[in-house]
Amino acid sequence: xxxxxxxxxxxxxxxxxxxxxxxxxxxxxxxxxxxxxxxxxxxxxxxxxxxxxxxxxxxxxxxxxxxxxxxxxxxxxxxxxxxxxxxxxxxxxxxxxxxxxxxxxxxxxxxxxxxxxxxxxxxxxxxxxxxxxxxxxxxxxxxxxxxxxxxxxxxxxxxxxxxxxxxxxxxxxxxxxxxxxxxxxxxxxxxxxxxxxxxxxxxxxxxxxxxxxxxxxxxxxxxxxxxxxxxxxxxxxxxxxxxxxxxxxxxxxxxxxxxxxxxxxxxxxxxxxxxxxxxxxxxxxxxxxxxxxxxxxxxxxxxxxxxxxxxxxxxxxxxxxxxxxxxxxxxxxxxxxxxxxxxxxxxxxxxxxxxxxxx
Numbered sequence: 001x002x003x004x005x006x007x008x009x010x011x012x013x014x015x016x017x018x019x020x021x022x023x024x025x026x027x028x029x030x031x032x033x034x035x036x037x038x039x040x041x042x043x044x045x046x047x048x049x050x051x052x053x054x055x056x057x058x059x060x061x062x063x064x065x066x067x068x069x070x071x072x073x074x075x076x077x078x079x080x081x082x083x084x085x086x087x088x089x090x091x092x093x094x095x096x097x098x099x100x101x102x103x104x105x106x107x108x109x110x111x112x113x114x115x116x117x118x119x120x121x122x123x124x125x126x127x128x129x130x131x132x133x134x135x136x137x138x139x140x141x142x143x144x145x146x147x148x149x150x151x152x153x154x155x156x157x158x159x160x161x162x163x164x165x166x167x168x169x170x171x172x173x174x175x176x177x178x179x180x181x182x183x184x185x186x187x188x189x190x191x192x193x194x195x196x197x198x199x200x201x202x203x204x205x206x207x208x209x210x211x212x213x214x215x216x217x218x219x220x221x222x223x224x225x226x227x228x229x230x231x232x233x234x235x236x237x238x239x240x241x242x243x244x245x246x247x248x249x250x251x252x253x254x255x256x257x258x259x260x261x262x263x264x265x266x267x268x269x270x271x272x273x274x275x276x277x278x279x280x281x282x283x284x285x286x287x288x289x290x291x292x293x294x295x296x297x298x299x300x301x302x303x304x305x306x307x308x309x310x311x312x313x314x315x316x317x318x319x320x321x322x323x324x325x326x327x328x329x330x331x332x333x334x335x336x337x338x339x340x341x342x343x344x345x346x347x348x349x350x351x352x353x354x355x356x357x358x359x
Contacts (some may be wrong), residue, residue, distance in 0.1 A: 018126070019049055022052065023046075023048075040096075040100065044096050047092075048095070051095075055123075059081075059127070062080055063080075063131075081127060082120070084119075085116055085123055086119075093111070127281050171229065173192070176231040177192055177196070188230060192227060195226050199220065199227060206253050207253070213248050214246050214249050217243050217255065220257070221240060222240060224257050225238045225240070234273065236264070236274060237273070238278070239277045239278070242279075243281055249282070250345065252320055256289060258313055259310065260278065263337070267297070267298050268295050269294050274294055281340065287343040287345060288341070291338070292338045300339050321344065329341050
């Protein structure tokens with residue numbers, strides 16, 4: 001990957017290297033076979049190369065101005081190339097004659113044609129190389145900007161999906177605490193408030209894009225369940241099971257809590273006592289999560305509205321894992337709903353954040 005922040009350094013590297021190659025080829029292919037004295041051809045080679053180096057720097061500056069024009073861009077480039085070639089040719093001839101102590105010697109038409117053609121060929125080659133590399137770097141820069149914009153948009157969408165769940169939960173929890181206070185169950189209200197503070201602190205200060213160990217996800221899920229039990233009392237029974245060997249597997253933070261909340265919001269019948277089971281297991285080298293309940297299940301499963309919890313969970317998995325994770329919803333044969341999630345673990349054990357969407 002090219003470090004575009006060092007783009008000016010790359011130009012100078014190519015500029016110096018290119019003219020060094022020009023000097024070497026000119027020496028080997030023209031100067032040495034011409035049998036010119038060393039005291040003539042070596043200074044002339046140095047002057048020739050330095051002037052070519054300088055004139056291409058001038059062309060670069062002029063090109064940057066012409067590049068922004070809307071009309072006659074090609075014509076102006078051609079005129080600049082011809083003018084630069086004539087100037088360089090005249091300099092080379094004058095410098096050579098000066099070294100021979102004959103600065104007023106005129107150039108023949110044959111010399112003018114061959115020298116100008118060589119100058120034009122060299123500067124045209126430099127121009128083609130300059131614009132070729134510039135175009136490539138511009139395309140790379142635009143692609144990287146688009147990738148960064150896509151990644152930032154993805155992060156913003158994921159954060160929105162995470163934080164979108166909190167207001168509903170906050171409203172229900174505060175109402176439950178208010179009810180406990182009105183019933184003078186102050187101790188119970190204090191315990192629930194402490195757990196709510198722990199849960200919200202974790203929710204606010206944990207990066208929504210971060211992947212966390214299963215053990216940490218299960219701990220915060222139990223905290224959430226304790227808060228909900230303060231509301232539902234004996235009407236809610238939740239069992240969370242994690243296998244010992246999967247404790248360190250990674251999962252997007254607070255992925256499962258919305259599913260349990262979805263059960264309580266959409267899956268309970270009036271005055272129903274509901275059981276919810278959350279199981280974490282290793283399957284085929286990945287993480288399998290199953291959330292089952294004894295509620296009313298999914299009605300008209302193909303067209304039902306799954307609720308914000310399930311929808312957001314599915315969207316987060318799609319954005320993070322790019323289709324490699326899976327979420328399916330079914331009804332249990334004995335009643336209630338079941339949500340099954342499979343999360344691949346390849347390359348995520350050492351990656352705590354969202355995968356690059358462009359990788």
